[in-house]
Amino acid sequence: MKPLYIQDVTLRDGMHAIRHQYGKEKLQEIAIALDQAKVDAIEIAHGDGLAGGSFNYGFGAHTDWDWLEGIKDKLTHAKLTTLILPGIATIHDLKKARELGVESVRVATHCTEADISAQHIQAAKEMGMDVGGFLMMSHMNEPKKLAKQAKIMESYGADCVYVTDSAGALLMDGVVDRIKAFKDVLNEETEIGIHCHHNLSLGVANTIVAMQHGANRLDASLAGMGAGAGNAPLEVLIACLNKMGVKQNSDLFQLMDIADDIIRPLQTRPVRVDRETLSLGYAGVYSSFLLHAEKAAKKYGLDTRAILAELGKRTMVGGQEDMIVDVALDMKNNASN
Numbered sequence: 001m002k003p004l005y006i007q008d009v010t011l012r013d014g015m016h017a018i019r020h021q022y023g024k025e026k027l028q029e030i031a032i033a034l035d036q037a038k039v040d041a042i043e044i045a046h047g048d049g050l051a052g053g054s055f056n057y058g059f060g061a062h063t064d065w066d067w068l069e070g071i072k073d074k075l076t077h078a079k080l081t082t083l084i085l086p087g088i089a090t091i092h093d094l095k096k097a098r099e100l101g102v103e104s105v106r107v108a109t110h111c112t113e114a115d116i117s118a119q120h121i122q123a124a125k126e127m128g129m130d131v132g133g134f135l136m137m138s139h140m141n142e143p144k145k146l147a148k149q150a151k152i153m154e155s156y157g158a159d160c161v162y163v164t165d166s167a168g169a170l171l172m173d174g175v176v177d178r179i180k181a182f183k184d185v186l187n188e189e190t191e192i193g194i195h196c197h198h199n200l201s202l203g204v205a206n207t208i209v210a211m212q213h214g215a216n217r218l219d220a221s222l223a224g225m226g227a228g229a230g231n232a233p234l235e236v237l238i239a240c241l242n243k244m245g246v247k248q249n250s251d252l253f254q255l256m257d258i259a260d261d262i263i264r265p266l267q268t269r270p271v272r273v274d275r276e277t278l279s280l281g282y283a284g285v286y287s288s289f290l291l292h293a294e295k296a297a298k299k300y301g302l303d304t305r306a307i308l309a310e311l312g313k314r315t316m317v318g319g320q321e322d323m324i325v326d327v328a329l330d331m332k333n334n335a336s337n
Contacts, residue, residue: 002191002216004241007041008034008234009195010263011067012083015047016288017271020060024067030222030262031071034078036256039234041079041104044068047227047288048318050082050089050097056322057288065096072101077249079103083134086116087319091123098127101264106162107153108134110317111141114149121156132193132217133158137317138178139169139284147181160191160217166204166318168199168228168277169284175206179213186273193217193302196232198224201273201282203232204240211246223259225267228287229277235259279305283312292321296328306331 011027022030027044034042042253044067046052046060053060064082072080081104084095094105104122106118117133124131131154138146150161163178170178175194182192194210196203196219207218220237224230235255238274241248269291276294280287285308293311308329 003057004211004246005040005191005217006219006234006238006248006250007043007081007193007217007219008039009043009219009231010221010225010234011033012043012045012049013047013231014028014221015045015060016227016264016291017225017230018266018268019291020046020053020058022061022067023084024062027067027268030258032074033254033258033262034222035075035135037251038077038249039259040077040084040249041081042075043081043083043106044071045082048088049085050093052085052088053267063158064093065100068097068100068102079130081105083108084120085109086120091120094120094124094177095127098129102129104130104132105281106132106134107158108136108164111135111138111149111164114152117153118156121153121158125157131158131160133161134164134195134197135162136164136166137286138163138165139167140315140317143177143181146178147185150276151185152180154186156192158190160193161186162193162195162217162219163210163215164195165197166286168197168203168257168282168287170196170206171200172202172206172209175210176213179210183214188286191217193219195219197226197281197287198229198232198273199277199287200227203230207232207237208240208244222255223263223267224271225263226271226287228280228290229273230271233259276308279308283309285311285316288318289321289324292324296324300328300332302328302331
């Protein structure tokens with residue numbers, strides 16, 4: 001078993017929960033607190049990765065460069081990391097992040113599109129970065145086929161490949177089957193990561209079963225801060241690992257304090273499992289669709305759950321946020337006919 005590596009995503013995936021509106025000073029405060037609590041990596045970017053700020057995904061309160069500037073010099077333990085989606089950000093953006101001190105990057109693609117990650121993974125390796133492949137919406141690809149996608153990312157130079165449950169739709173057996181499939185095909189030195197959303201209340205459980213079957217890079221966020229019902233809550237995950245006697249570096253009480261005293265007051269919409277976020281996991285819909293679907297439902301007089309169910313039927317994936325309004329309009333027209 002490789003040493004556990006706890007990666008916090010409060011300052012990247014957590015962006016979705018507040019429409020990418022972290023102030024620079026608040027972000028820096030949270031990053032320093034996480035570092036003092038000894039998480040192993042802190043991911044910072046727009047919720048949709050570097051250069052994600054746009055009309056389609058939502059503009060941030062600051063640019064990625066403003067958020068990243070000066071953070072590296074304040075970290076004493078954690079690696080400064082970021083995330084990039086081919087087709088949104090460029091290698092030029094990645095170079096800029098590297099110049100600002102980013103040491104590690106996850107290159108994220110849909111679970112069937114690993115082949116579009118080649119240039120970004122290879123460029124990151126040439127810059128001397130630690131590189132993870134991030135296979136989003138992993139529930140939409142069966143285990144053996146998903147493992148083939150992981151192998152493609154490994155062939156490009158990825159140091160680690162993640163099972164990424166972007167919809168919070170996987171049950172525990174589904175996680176185990178995917179981790180086992182990864183273990184069957186990946187080289188011994190390639191690490192395996194797990195990134196779980198909490199829409200079915202299984203974020204922590206799925207993370208733990210993934211670890212028990214070979215994943216050593218575990219994603220989580222303070223108070224679950226993230227898209228939909230959020231990510232596996234970091235403080236809960238660490239409490240469970242401590243009770244299991246699993247060695248890791250993070251300080252539980254410090255994380256509890258940051259979660260309750262700093263993060264929860266920022267949540268304009270509570271990050272929790274409720275009828276709308278549960279519907280994301282139930283329908284297998286990308287977690288960051290939540291706020292877009294709620295806005296469309298309010299505008300057109302529809303039930304958010306019905307929109308999410310329709311998005312699931314149409315197998316919508318990340319990057320199709322602009323289609324949510326079209327789906328809502330279709331539903332409204334069909335109801336009036």
